[in-house]
Amino acid sequence: MGFTTLFRKEMLRFLKVSVQTVAAPVLTSALYLVIFGQVLEGRLQVFDGVRYISFLVPGLVMMSVLQNAFANSSSSLIQSKITGNIVFVLLAPISYLEFFWAYVAASVVRGLAVGAAVLAVTAWFVELRLQAPLWTAAFALLGAGLAGALGLLAGIVSEKIDQLAAFQNFVILPLTMLSGVFYSIHSLPAVWRGLSHGNPFFYMIDGFRYGFFGASDVAPLLSLALVASAFLAVAAVCLMLLKSGYKLRT
Amino acid sequence: MHALSGVSLAIEPGEFFGLLGPNGAGKTTLINVIAGLARADAGTVCVMGADTVSAYRRARRKLGVVPQELVFDPFFTVRETLRLQSGYFGIRDNDAWIDEVMAHLDLSGKADANMRSLSGGMKRRVLIAQALVHKPPVIVLDEPTAGVDVELRQGLWQFVGRLNRDGHTIVLTTHYLEEAELHCSRIAMLKAGRVVALDSTHNLLAHFAGSRTTARVVARDGRQFTLELSGYHELETQLARLRASGVEIADLELDRPDLEQVFLRLTS
Numbered sequence: 465m466g467f468t469t470l471f472r473k474e475m476l477r478f479l480k481v482s483v484q485t486v487a488a489p490v491l492t493s494a495l496y497l498v499i500f501g502q503v504l505e506g507r508l509q510v511f512d513g514v515r516y517i518s519f520l521v522p523g524l525v526m527m528s529v530l531q532n533a534f535a536n537s538s539s540s541l542i543q544s545k546i547t548g549n550i551v552f553v554l555l556a557p558i559s560y561l562e563f564f565w566a567y568v569a570a571s572v573v574r575g576l577a578v579g580a581a582v583l584a585v586t587a588w589f590v591e592l593r594l595q596a597p598l599w600t601a602a603f604a605l606l607g608a609g610l611a612g613a614l615g616l617l618a619g620i621v622s623e624k625i626d627q628l629a630a631f632q633n634f635v636i637l638p639l640t641m642l643s644g645v646f647y648s649i650h651s652l653p654a655v656w657r658g659l660s661h662g663n664p665f666f667y668m669i670d671g672f673r674y675g676f677f678g679a680s681d682v683a684p685l686l687s688l689a690l691v692a693s694a695f696l697a698v699a700a701v702c703l704m705l706l707k708s709g710y711k712l713r714t
Numbered sequence: 715m716h717a718l719s720g721v722s723l724a725i726e727p728g729e730f731f732g733l734l735g736p737n738g739a740g741k742t743t744l745i746n747v748i749a750g751l752a753r754a755d756a757g758t759v760c761v762m763g764a765d766t767v768s769a770y771r772r773a774r775r776k777l778g779v780v781p782q783e784l785v786f787d788p789f790f791t792v793r794e795t796l797r798l799q800s801g802y803f804g805i806r807d808n809d810a811w812i813d814e815v816m817a818h819l820d821l822s823g824k825a826d827a828n829m830r831s832l833s834g835g836m837k838r839r840v841l842i843a844q845a846l847v848h849k850p851p852v853i854v855l856d857e858p859t860a861g862v863d864v865e866l867r868q869g870l871w872q873f874v875g876r877l878n879r880d881g882h883t884i885v886l887t888t889h890y891l892e893e894a895e896l897h898c899s900r901i902a903m904l905k906a907g908r909v910v911a912l913d914s915t916h917n918l919l920a921h922f923a924g925s926r927t928t929a930r931v932v933a934r935d936g937r938q939f940t941l942e943l944s945g946y947h948e949l950e951t952q953l954a955r956l957r958a959s960g961v962e963i964a965d966l967e968l969d970r971p972d973l974e975q976v977f978l979r980l981t982s
Contacts, residue, residue, distance in 0.1 A: 465805075473790075476790070549786060551781055552798075552844060554751055556799075557770065714746065
């Protein structure tokens with residue numbers, strides 16, 4: 465019941481400002497599609513027989529999923545900490561596991577909601593067909609979970625908005641932009657291609673895209689295993705911090 | 715440096731207990747430890763037999779805390795806030811009790827108002843309502859009347875008094891010593907993280923303030939005298955002495971010992 469209510473509260477929180485939390489990211493992605501799709505169409509080599517704009521759409525969808533899942537848990541927790549209303553959750557008989565899953569689950573829902581909306585809008589521009597929908601669903605779910613858990617971690621560790629913004633701007637944004645959303649890593653020089661393999665967001669984008677085209681830079685099972693491992697690692701750190709009350713309970 | 719040190723006290727069920735002390739004495743820290751918001755380096759706290767660490771769920775269900783800071787979630791209305799708080803405590807369909815609490819705190823008219831739009835006093839009422847949604851047997855009020863108007867203060871004390879008469883244990887911290895004197899049956903005074911006095915309000919007043927009782931006497935000819943008494947028992951002797959010296963007493967005013975005197979003696 466504690467989990468259900470906290471999850472519901474987190475859902476209500478982003479739904480009450482859905483113009484900002486859902487509509488705005490959809491518009492941003494549509495602009496990316498229009499600008500990059502037009503400018504780079506025919507200039508970049510992606511998968512065989514796949515148009516650049518078609519390649520771009522799943523990347524943009526997954527990028528929206530990840531960024532919004534991260535934003536949901538991180539902004540909610542930091543706002544609650546700064547305004548002090550986190551006390552209402554801390555006073556309640558809610559376990560650290562319920563706390564973790566409520567924040568992550570709400571982040572997953574927001575990430576998927578924005579992703580679905582981006583997909584619906586971009587479908588106007590390009591025809592896409594899901595070849596392996598289960599892979600797409602698995603990567604979307606796990607990727608949103610990982611981004612939600614990362615957001616929670618950032619929210620726990622940060623004490624001020626600018627600390628969270630630094631995490632977002634210097635960690636999440638570069639990892640997302642350099643994850644192959646706008647290009648296939650096979651078009652990169654060897655050094656950058658090697659570095660891309662160290663970026664967990666690359667595996668999420670690549671695996672998600674596999675569901676649409678049946679082609680990927682890395683075998684989807686390996687990508688899924690790596691994303692799942694990253695989720696488990698971040699979840700373990702979050703749970704450890706939540707259990708100890710780090711920066712939540714004095 | 716310890717915020718609290720060697721604090722050991724038991725608050726009986728149904729008590730109206732006051733926790734007093736100057737700023738920085740450790741009152742809020744003690745409340746935070748009881749509520750699980752802060753962790754003690756050593757020692758244990760139990761709420762009605764439930765350890766606040768090992769049995770935290772049971773302990774927190776028995777505890778309603780009104781925080782000192784005016785905190786609120788700007789995304790929700792008053793009713794949504796109270797429903798969510800009920801849900802955190804595992805209570806569904808709590809509207810009947812929520813309505814009752816809102817009515818007692820004069821919040822019914824603001825049920826659908828966003829928390830942001832409320833005045834400070836109204837936000838304070840919602841904080842109190844949030845602490846009560848799960849009908850906790852122990853209610854902790856950390857400076858509940860700080861910065862609130864007289865009307866709310868009176869309404870609040872009537873409501874809290876009723877809760878206490880209904881069997882709820884009340885733990886109060888306040889800077890308004892007259893409130894503690896009026897409502898608390900027992901008081902602990904903290905200074906620098908330690909308990910410097912723990913007794914019934916009556917005994918504290920009798921033991922610590924009685925020696926400073928003063929009587930102001932106005933004579934028929936207009937002269938005024940201030941009598942320093944070590945206790946009420948000295949009054950008659952001193953008045954007799956005045957009469958013997960030819961003073962005709964027209965008016966007499968006694969300074970009742972109050973908690974402020976006790977507070978100053980023990981904490982300054």
